[in-house]
Amino acid sequence: MSGLLQIHEPGRTPLPHQREDMAVGIDLGTTNSLVAFAEDGQAEVVRDSRGRALVPSVVAYLERGVVVGEEARRELLDEAERVVVSVKRLMGRGYEDVQRVAGQLPYEVEIPADGDGGMVRLRVAGRTLSPVEVSAEILRAIKARAEAALGHAVSRAVITVPAHFDDAARNATKDAARLAGLETLRLVNEPTAAALAYGLDEAAEGLYAVYDLGGGTFDVSVLRLRMGVFQVLATGGDPLLGGDDFDRLVAEHFLRQRAGVPGDAALTSNEAKMALISARLAKECLTDQDSGSWTIDVGGRPSRHDLDRATLEALIEPLVARTLDITRDVLADAGVTPAEIAGLVLVGGSTRVPMVRRRVAEVFGREPLDDIDPEEVVARGAALQAEALTRGSQALLLDVTPLSLGIETMGGLCEKVMPRNTPVPAARAQEFTTYQDGQSAMMIHVVQGERELVAENRSLARFELAGIPPMAAGAARIRVTFAVDADGLLTVSADEATTGVRQQVAVKPSYGLSEDETAAMLRASMEHAAADMDARLLREARVDGERMIQAVTAALRVDGDLLDGAEREAIAGVVEALRRTLAGDDRGSIQDAVETCNAGTEEFASRRMDRGIRAALKGHSVAEVAESLSGEN
Amino acid sequence: MNASDNAVSRCWSCHGPVNRGAAFCPTCSAIQPPHACDPFRTLGLAPGFDIDSADLEQRYFARQRELHPDRFAANSPREREYASRHTANLNDAFAMLRTPVKRAEALLAAAGHATGTGETDTVADEELLVEAMEMREGLAEARSRSAVDAVVAAQEAKTDACIAALSRAFAAEDRAAAARLVLRLTYLQKFATEARERRGRLTAA
Numbered sequence: 067m068s069g070l071l072q073i074h075e076p077g078r079t080p081l082p083h084q085r086e087d088m089a090v091g092i093d094l095g096t097t098n099s100l101v102a103f104a105e106d107g108q109a110e111v112v113r114d115s116r117g118r119a120l121v122p123s124v125v126a127y128l129e130r131g132v133v134v135g136e137e138a139r140r141e142l143l144d145e146a147e148r149v150v151v152s153v154k155r156l157m158g159r160g161y162e163d164v165q166r167v168a169g170q171l172p173y174e175v176e177i178p179a180d181g182d183g184g185m186v187r188l189r190v191a192g193r194t195l196s197p198v199e200v201s202a203e204i205l206r207a208i209k210a211r212a213e214a215a216l217g218h219a220v221s222r223a224v225i226t227v228p229a230h231f232d233d234a235a236r237n238a239t240k241d242a243a244r245l246a247g248l249e250t251l252r253l254v255n256e257p258t259a260a261a262l263a264y265g266l267d268e269a270a271e272g273l274y275a276v277y278d279l280g281g282g283t284f285d286v287s288v289l290r291l292r293m294g295v296f297q298v299l300a301t302g303g304d305p306l307l308g309g310d311d312f313d314r315l316v317a318e319h320f321l322r323q324r325a326g327v328p329g330d331a332a333l334t335s336n337e338a339k340m341a342l343i344s345a346r347l348a349k350e351c352l353t354d355q356d357s358g359s360w361t362i363d364v365g366g367r368p369s370r371h372d373l374d375r376a377t378l379e380a381l382i383e384p385l386v387a388r389t390l391d392i393t394r395d396v397l398a399d400a401g402v403t404p405a406e407i408a409g410l411v412l413v414g415g416s417t418r419v420p421m422v423r424r425r426v427a428e429v430f431g432r433e434p435l436d437d438i439d440p441e442e443v444v445a446r447g448a449a450l451q452a453e454a455l456t457r458g459s460q461a462l463l464l465d466v467t468p469l470s471l472g473i474e475t476m477g478g479l480c481e482k483v484m485p486r487n488t489p490v491p492a493a494r495a496q497e498f499t500t501y502q503d504g505q506s507a508m509m510i511h512v513v514q515g516e517r518e519l520v521a522e523n524r525s526l527a528r529f530e531l532a533g534i535p536p537m538a539a540g541a542a543r544i545r546v547t548f549a550v551d552a553d554g555l556l557t558v559s560a561d562e563a564t565t566g567v568r569q570q571v572a573v574k575p576s577y578g579l580s581e582d583e584t585a586a587m588l589r590a591s592m593e594h595a596a597a598d599m600d601a602r603l604l605r606e607a608r609v610d611g612e613r614m615i616q617a618v619t620a621a622l623r624v625d626g627d628l629l630d631g632a633e634r635e636a637i638a639g640v641v642e643a644l645r646r647t648l649a650g651d652d653r654g655s656i657q658d659a660v661e662t663c664n665a666g667t668e669e670f671a672s673r674r675m676d677r678g679i680r681a682a683l684k685g686h687s688v689a690e691v692a693e694s695l696s697g698e699n
Numbered sequence: 700m701n702a703s704d705n706a707v708s709r710c711w712s713c714h715g716p717v718n719r720g721a722a723f724c725p726t727c728s729a730i731q732p733p734h735a736c737d738p739f740r741t742l743g744l745a746p747g748f749d750i751d752s753a754d755l756e757q758r759y760f761a762r763q764r765e766l767h768p769d770r771f772a773a774n775s776p777r778e779r780e781y782a783s784r785h786t787a788n789l790n791d792a793f794a795m796l797r798t799p800v801k802r803a804e805a806l807l808a809a810a811g812h813a814t815g816t817g818e819t820d821t822v823a824d825e826e827l828l829v830e831a832m833e834m835r836e837g838l839a840e841a842r843s844r845s846a847v848d849a850v851v852a853a854q855e856a857k858t859d860a861c862i863a864a865l866s867r868a869f870a871a872e873d874r875a876a877a878a879r880l881v882l883r884l885t886y887l888q889k890f891a892t893e894a895r896e897r898r899g900r901l902t903a904a
Contacts, residue, residue, distance in 0.1 A: 295763070398896060403898075454769070455769055460764075462764055490790075491768060492791070493791075606775070609775055617726075621713045621727060674714070674715040674726075678707045678715065678716020678717075682716075
C-alpha cells in the first residue's frame with residue numbers, strides 16, 4: 067500500500083468528513099423550495115446574497131441551458147412554453163390522475179402510447195421529461211446553494227413530502243434526489259417536520275395540530291409531543307389542493323370577465339400562465355390590501371380587472387371549507403376535540419391568506435402560533451431531523467401511514483390490509499389461497515385509499531406470485547407480507563407456508579419509474595452518477611469496517627481469556643490493519659481488511675459460541691455470563 | 700444440546716453467543732434480528748388483563764428510543780432493516796395491549812378460547828342487542844352537543860364497569876364470561892365512535 071500512514075491517538079479512529087459531510091434538510095415545495103442545516107439543535111435557513119431563502123420551484127429549459135428558480139420564473143413572461151411550474155403535483159402521477167386536473171396545468175402532458183399507465187411525461191421545449199427529472203433539476207439547484215453556503219459538498223439530505231403523498235409520489239421524490247446526487251436519509255412528512263421545528267424550539271408538550279396549506283398540497287396532522295417524542299396520532303389531506311387552486315379560481319374569474327374568452331379552454335396556453343401570474347399577484351396583494359386592480363395583456367388586448375378581498379374570499383370559500391372538513395375528520399380520527407389542542411401551527415405560504423387564518427382559528431377556538439415563518443418552518447424541521455439522524459438525538463419521530471393499504475378482492479372490491487394512521491414502521495401479513503387445482507400463480511393488486519371500490523383508490527402495484535407448488539384448490543397457504551418503512555414506502559414479500567417456498571416478488575409500480583428508466587437517467591446525468599456511487603460505497607465500507615473493529619474489541623474485552631498471548635496478538639494485528647485502511651479512501655482495501663479480520667477471528671468466535679452454549683446448558687443466560695466476565699476485567 | 704442450541708444464537712456482527720429473543724448482542728451491542736414474540740413479552744410485561752396504561756406507554760417509548768430505525772440511520776442497511784422489523788412488532792404489540800378489547804382477545808386467543816366477535820355468535824346475547832338499540836336511539840335523539848355529551852357520559856360509565864367486570868373474569872379465569880364481556884365492550888366502543896362522529900357533526904353545524 068502506498069501513501070502516508072496517518073497518525074492518530076491509539077484507540078481512537080479519526081472522524082474524517084465530520085464537518086464536510088453535514089446533511090441538510092430540504093423542503094421541496096410545489097411553489098418554492100428551500101434548504102436548511104442544523105448545528106447543536108439550532109436550524110438555519112440558507113439564503114442567497116440578497117437574503118432570500120425561497121427558491122421558486124420553477125425550471126426553464128432554455129436554449130442556453132436549464133435554469134432554476136427566480137431566473138426561470140422570469141422566463142414565464144417571455145418564453146412561457148419553456149417553463150415548468152408546480153411539477154410536484156405530477157410526482158408519481160399517471161395520466162388518469164392528471165385528467166382530474168386537466169386544464170389546470172399550464173403545460174402539455176404526454177399521453178403514454180401503450181396506454182399502460184406509468185408516470186405522466188411533460189412536453190417542454192421539444193423534450194419529453196418525467197416529473198422526476200424536473201424535480202431533480204430543482205434539487206440540484208438547492209444542493210448547489212447549500213454547498214456554496216456551507217463550503218463543502220453536500221451528499222445527504224432529509225427531504226420533506228406532504229403527509230398525504232402516496233407510495234408512488236414518495237418513491238418519485240427519492241428517485242429525483244438520486245438523480246440530483248443526493249442520498250435521502252429520510253423522507254419526513256411536512257407537518258411532522260413543522261412540529262419538530264416548533265417542539266424542539268419551544269420544548270412544547272401536549273397535543274398540537276398542524277394545518278399545512280402549501281402551493282399544491284394540503285395536509286393536516288394531529289401530534290402529541292411528550293418528553294421529546296413526536297407522536298403523530300392522525301393525519302389527512304388532499305394532495306391536489308393548495309394555493310395554486312386559489313390562483314386558478316381567480317384566473318378563471320379574470321378570464322370570465324374578458325368577453326369572448328372562455329375560462330377553461332385558454333388555460334393550456336401562454337395566456338393561461340399570464341392570467342395565473344396576475345391572479346397570484348392579486349391574491350398576494352389582497353393579504354394586506356382590501357382591493358386592487360390588475361391588468362392582463364393577452365394577445366395585445368389588455369384588460370383591467372378589479373378585485374376586492376370579499377370577492378376573493380367568495381371565490382376560494384369552497385376550497386377553504388374543504389380543508390376544514392378534512393381537519394375535522396382528522397381530529398375525529400385522532401380521537402381529539404379542538405378544545406384539547408394546546409397549540410395550532412400554520413404552515414405553508416397559503417396560510418398567509420387572511421381568510422384561511424381566520425377560519426382555521428375559528429375551528430380550533432384559538433389563535434395560531436406564528437413565531438416561526440410558515441414558509442421556513444418545514445425546512446427547519448427537516449434540518450433538525452438531518453442532524454438528529456447523523457449526529458444522534460434524544461428526539462424521536464413516530465409517524466403514521468396517511469392512507470389505508472388494501473388489496474383487490476373478487477368483484478373489484480378493496481380489502482383493507484393496513485388502516486390509515488397505523489404507526490410506521492408497520493408490517494401486516496395476509497394469507498391467500500388458490501381457487502383451482504394445480505394453480506401455480508396468482509395476481510395481487512395493491513391499492514392505497516379509503517374507498518370500497520378498487521377503481522376509486524390509487525393503484526400502487528400489481529405483481530404475480532409465481533411458482534406456487536401444485537396442490538389441490540384451497541390447499542396452498544400463501545402468506546403475503548406488506549411492510550411500510552419509516553419513509554412510508556411499501557415492500558412486499560411472500561412465502562408459501564405448507565412447502566416453505568419463498569417467493570421473490572417483483573412489484574411493478576403503477577406510476578413509478580422502472581429500475582431501467584432510473585438507471586438510464588442516472589447514466590445520462592454523467593456529472594454525478596459515478597462519483598456519487600463511489601462515495602456512497604466508500605461510506606458503506608467504512609461503516610462496515612468501523613462496526614467490525616467495535617465488535618472485535620468488545621469480544622476481546624468479554625472473552626479475551628479464551629485466547630493465548632500469540633492468538634491475541636494476531637487478532638490485534640488484523641484489527642490494526644483494518645484501522646489503518648479506514649484512515650484512507652480505498653474501498654477495496656477496507657473490504658479486504660474486513661475479510662481478513664473475519665477470517666482471523668473465526669476460531670475465536672467458535673470458542674465463544676461454545677462457552678455461550680455451555681453456559682446456557684447450566685442455566686445461565688449469555689448476558690449474565692458476559693456481565694460477570696466483563697466485571698472481572 | 701438441542702434446547703441450548705435454540706436458546707443461543709450467533710451474533711451476525713461479532714459471531715459470539717446471543718440469547719434468543721434478545722434485541723441486542725450482550726458483547727458487541729449490535730442489533731439482532733427479531734423473533735416472533737407475544738405482545739406482552741415484546742413490551743416486557745407478564746401476560747394479564749390489568750395494565751397500567753401510563754406504564755405501558757413509557758415502556759413503548761423506551762423501546763422505541765432503542766429500536767426505531769432513525770437510531771440506526773448511520774448504520775448498515777442490515778441493521779436498519781432489523782430495527783424496522785423490531786419497531787413494526789413493537790407498534791403491533793402496543794396497539795394490541797393499549798385497548799382493553801384487543802388485549803382481552805389476545806389473552807383469550809393465547810388460552811385457546813374463541814372470542815365472541817366472530818360472525819357466528821354475535822346475536823346470542825339478546826340483552827346486549829336491546830341495550831345497543833337503546834343507546835342508538837338515545838344518540839339519534841340527541842340534538843345538541845350537550846345532549847350527546849350526556850349520552851356519552853352514561854356510556855362511558857358502562858364502559859368502565861364492563862372493563863372492571865372483564866378484569867374480575869380474567870382474575871377468576873372465567874374465560875366464557877370474559878368472552879361475553881369482550882363482545883359487550885366491542886359494542887360499547889363502536890357506539891363511542893358513533894357518538895364522537897355525531898358530536899363532530901354538531902360542532903361543525
